[in-house]
Amino acid sequence: MATIRRSLHTPEAKTDSQQITNNNNDGKQQGKEATKTAEPKEKSDPMIYIIFVSLLFDLLAFTIILPLLPSLLEYYRVNDSSGLYNVLTERVRWFQQLLGAPERYISVLFGGFLGSMFSFLQFLASPIVGGLSDYYGRKPVLLVCASGIALSYLLWACSSNFALFVLARFVGGISKGNISLCMSVITDVSSVKTRGRGMALVGVAFSLGFIVGPMIGAMFAIFSNKSASGGAWFVLPSLLALGLALGDLLVLSCCLRETLPKEKRVKEISSALSYGLQLLNVSSIFRFAAIKNVPKKDTDALRSIGLIYFLYLFLYSGLEFTVTFLMYHKFGYTSMDQAKMFLTTGVIMTLIQGSVVRRLPDAKIKSYAIFSLYLIVPAFVLVGLAEGSGMLYAGMILFAISTAFAVTCLTTLVSKYGNDDQKGSVLGIFRSLGALARALGPVVGSIAFWCVGSKITYIAGGIMLLYPALALQRARI
The missing domain is CATH 1.20.1250.20 (MFS general substrate transporter like domains)
Known part of the structure; x- marks a missing residue:
């Protein structure tokens, strides 16, 4: 991921016989006198930093589950009161016997379906969410997405059975259009010169999320004593993810301003959604x-x-x-x-x-x-x-x-x-x-x-x- 570079230099007057001029070139030394002609650095819009904090909260919450998923599926294999896990196992058992696949690898199969379901829902949601934000504005649609993500972690915390866990992943996947919306906000408030800095901050948020999130998820799972017989060891990590999601929602509701003014929005929702629907045509x-x-x-x-x-x-x-x-x-x-x-x-x-x-x-x-x-x-x-x-x-x-x-x-x-x-x-x-x-x-x-x-x-x-x-x-x- 790109990192942020900050200039440590400011334009200085080096001669009393010439008028200082600003241009787009880097400061160069000409002759014996160094005349710095670099333009004052354009400041980034504060909304970029709000988006950075929002993404950091979101990605930390999202990555908490990554090292826990195999253990989660094993937990539901033994402790599923809904019966969904057993029903699905019976549906694939004939295929398992045909191939001679081991029983313990069924959780890998179910994990793959959950992972693909989440990503497919994100594939469907992102362009539609983008189109809706072109009509309604960025902030209200972002708040809806953030609320859906928080709800998914609440469902995870309450998922005493496999059916509730699947529902939690479904709600999370269909709410995950926030990433593309954050990119749109950065585009709204950035010039050509400052957009690179904004995207660099997005890169930093992703890096920190995928480095720190799995580690704290594993630590909280250990603290909640997942080895206890029948204990819902995942509650503490899921509540941590919920807390981060609520923090994200608070930041967006209190600190983010609308970046797409009404005069720049599309006039009809049908035209707003037309391009998004094109992105669903394989x-x-x-x-x-x-x-x-x-x-x-x-x-x-x-x-x-x-x-x-x-x-x-x-x-x-x-x-x-x-x-x-x-x-x-x-x-x-x-x-x-x-x-x-x-x-x-x-x-x-x-x-x-x-x-x-x-x-x-x-x-x-x-x-x-x-x-x-x-x-x-x-x-x-x-x-x-x-x-x-x-x-x-x-x-x-x-x-x-x-x-x-x-x-x-x-x-x-x-x-x-x-x-x-x-x-x-x-x-x-x-x-x-x-x-x-x-x-x-x-x-x-x-x-x-x-x-x-x-x-x-x-x-x-x-x-x-x-x-x-x-x-x-x-x-x-």
């Missing part, structure tokens, strides 16, 4: 059909990058999602052990994104994207072959290095195409392809894990990831 987003009046070679490049991105993220998300189940079932990792793995990979990604990725010259973006796509192949092969923590950590470290480059570089590549007034649409379609991939990947990865085991799943998945790398290497972009 054929349309793969063809980048909304991007018109651009050269054919640009359209072909967009379609190539979009397909590469979708295939990469589809395979990647399926394998990434099942890693927590691999650590739990094969290596016997506790929630804290898994949180330490998340901490390790998160710190590596943050350091690389802050020190290397944000400084990459445009000419090398494609080369680093290709490098990252090739690097993910041995990463997952090592994870599949691992019989001990050493090789598992080696594979996950390669995974972290690859992840630090891949999505950022591919997003930068695609953002070069389209006219100036189409950049937002290009990135919106690109994000929709990613959301669709993440909606399909977890369930397919979990089915493979359940059917053929972890070793074949990770090795085969890693080998298949060669295709996006080769395709990008051959693409003329």
